[in-house]
Amino acid sequence: MTNTIAYDEVLQNFKTLLKLNNLKYTTQRELILKIIYDNDGHFTPEDIYNLIKESHPEVKLGIATVYRTLTLLEDENIVNSISFGTQGKKYEFGITNHHDHLVCLKCGNIEEFYDELIEERQEEIAKKFNFKMSNHVMKITGTCSACQAKG
Amino acid sequence: MTNTIAYDEVLQNFKTLLKLNNLKYTTQRELILKIIYDNDGHFTPEDIYNLIKESHPEVKLGIATVYRTLTLLEDENIVNSISFGTQGKKYEFGITNHHDHLVCLKCGNIEEFYDELIEERQEEIAKKFNFKMSNHVMKITGTCSACQAKG
DNA sequence: GTTAGTGCAAATCGTTTGCACGGTT
DNA sequence: AACCGTGCAAACGATTTGCACTAAC
Numbered sequence: 121m122t123n124t125i126a127y128d129e130v131l132q133n134f135k136t137l138l139k140l141n142n143l144k145y146t147t148q149r150e151l152i153l154k155i156i157y158d159n160d161g162h163f164t165p166e167d168i169y170n171l172i173k174e175s176h177p178e179v180k181l182g183i184a185t186v187y188r189t190l191t192l193l194e195d196e197n198i199v200n201s202i203s204f205g206t207q208g209k210k211y212e213f214g215i216t217n218h219h220d221h222l223v224c225l226k227c228g229n230i231e232e233f234y235d236e237l238i239e240e241r242q243e244e245i246a247k248k249f250n251f252k253m254s255n256h257v258m259k260i261t262g263t264c265s266a267c268q269a270k271g
Numbered sequence: 272m273t274n275t276i277a278y279d280e281v282l283q284n285f286k287t288l289l290k291l292n293n294l295k296y297t298t299q300r301e302l303i304l305k306i307i308y309d310n311d312g313h314f315t316p317e318d319i320y321n322l323i324k325e326s327h328p329e330v331k332l333g334i335a336t337v338y339r340t341l342t343l344l345e346d347e348n349i350v351n352s353i354s355f356g357t358q359g360k361k362y363e364f365g366i367t368n369h370h371d372h373l374v375c376l377k378c379g380n381i382e383e384f385y386d387e388l389i390e391e392r393q394e395e396i397a398k399k400f401n402f403k404m405s406n407h408v409m410k411i412t413g414t415c416s417a418c419q420a421k422g
Numbered sequence: 423g424t425t426a427g428t429g430c431a432a433a434t435c436g437t438t439t440g441c442a443c444g445g446t447t
Numbered sequence: 448a449a450c451c452g453t454g455c456a457a458a459c460g461a462t463t464t465g466c467a468c469t470a471a472c
Contacts (some may be wrong), residue, residue, distance in 0.1 A: 131439090136359065140471095142425085143426075143428065144424080144425085144426055144429085144470080144471050144472070145471075145472095146426095146428080146470075146471075147345075148427080148429060149427090158459085162272065162323060164461095166461090166463085167311060175326055178469095180429070180469095181429080182428065182429040183429090184428080184429070184430080184431065184462085184464085185427080185428060185429075185463090187461090187462060187463075188427085188428090191436075200370055203354050206310055207460085207462085208461055209425075210314075214385040222397070222402050223350075224402075224407065227471090228394065231398075231400060231402070233396055233400070234343075234390055237392055238392050241386055241388055241389050242411060243388075244279050245373075245384055245386060245411065246373070246411055246413065248384075249373055249415075249416070249466075250415045250416035251373050251375075251382070251385070251411065251413055251414070251415055252414040253411050253412070253413040254376065254413040254414070255372055255411075255412045255413065256409070256410065256411040256412065257408070257409070257410045257411075257412070258393075258394065258407070258408070258409045258410075259407065259408045259409075259410075260393060260397055260404055260406075260407040260408075261404070261405055261406045261407065261408070262397065262403045262405040262406065263402070263403040263405070264400075265400070265401035265402060266276055268401075268403055282442055291470075293450090293451080294451075294452085295446050295447070295450090295451055295452065296446075297445075297446075297451090297452065297453080298445095299452080299453075300452090315436090316436085316437085317436085331454070332454085333453065333454040333455065334436095334437090334454095335437085335438075335439085335453080335454070335455080336452080336453060336454075338436090338437060338438075339438090339452085339453090344424095359435085359437085360436095393462090399424080423472100424460085424470080424471105425470105425471090425472080426469105426470090426472090427468105427469080427470075427471085428467105428468080428469070428470085429465090429466105429467100429468090429469100430458085430462100430465105430467100430468105431459105431466095432463105432464085432466105433462105433463080433464070433465090434451090434461105434462080434463070435460105435462080435463090436456080436459100436460095437454095437458105437459080437460090437461105438457105438459070438460100439456100439457085439458070439459085440454085440455105440456095440457085440458090441454105441455090441456100441457105441463090442453105442454100442455100443452105443454090443455105444452085444453075444454100444455085445450105445451090445452075445453085446449105446450090446451080446452090446453090446468105447448105447449090447450085
């Protein structure tokens with residue numbers, strides 16, 4: 121899903137958020153944000169860690185920082201995550217149109233879709249239950265067309 | 272969600288399934304099935320383990336057996352699970368109308384709902400992507416009315 | 423200079439596995 | 448008797464945490 125916001129703007133927002141919360145603007149935090157923005161897709165914390173190690177071998181980085189930063193970014197709704205049962209989470213850039221996921225259980229690939237009707241119904245249902253919705257996830261699991269073809 | 276099938280029938284089906292697969296009918300397996308059937312709700316493997324330890328202290332039971340049996344029951348579509356990111360899964364009795372979940376992030380409580388329109392759209396979307404759907408999950412996260420009241 | 427952030431390694435949590443023993447068929 | 452299922456404890460993988468050091472403010 122294509123980003124609908126320029127990176128400069130994202131970065132500005134992030135810096136402002138950090139300031140508001142007495143947090144510091146560090147190289148690591150910026151790199152993690154940028155990697156997720158640039159690489160359209162869904163990544164595990166380890167993926168992100170490896171991507172940064174490759175592209176910026178000169179920067180010191182620990183996996184713990186990746187986890188800490190992802191939690192931060194998710195709290196601020198800058199990234200979203202989808203979970204895979206016990207097998208951890210994948211993260212994606214979050215400032216984009218909301219969308220849902222088709223997850224292939226064979227190859228782990230994720231396709232995205234957006235359906236206005238489903239979005240509306242979700243709002244209605246939350247209202248009906250007097251439930252303050254902070255997020256919603258729709259995930260269809262199964263076998264993607266490529267994997268069906270492979271047999 | 273109220274069970275739509277009598278326990279006797281569930282148990283019969285389960286025994287048949289075991290036989291068909293050359294598996295054995297054990298006290299542990301029966302107890303796990305019964306606990307999930309009887310206690311309408313959503314349980315972690317540990318919950319189930321503790322419930323059985325309490326109600327049947329005379330039975331030998333290890334947590335590993337609970338995991339193994341839950342996997343078995345889920346494969347057979349006798350129970351369903353919903354996942355909570357890193358924090359594991361909760362299981363519920365699965366032979367009932369399909370339904371989706373409202374998950375409260377404060378108290379962990381789960382409410383259920385069913386929406387015909389959403390079900391239909393899911394089918395259509397899978398078809399559109401030539402995706403062979405094995406399962407689908409809709410989860411609305413947020414704050415339940417009780418927790419909103421508490422502030 | 424003060425405070426927050428970091429890497430590292432150890433700890434933790436949920437889950438899985440190898441193995442010898444016990445129960446079901 | 449044959450074979451599967453079990454408990455136990457060790458192994459595991461993802462994530463979190465304590466701590467001394469470093470960087471941002």
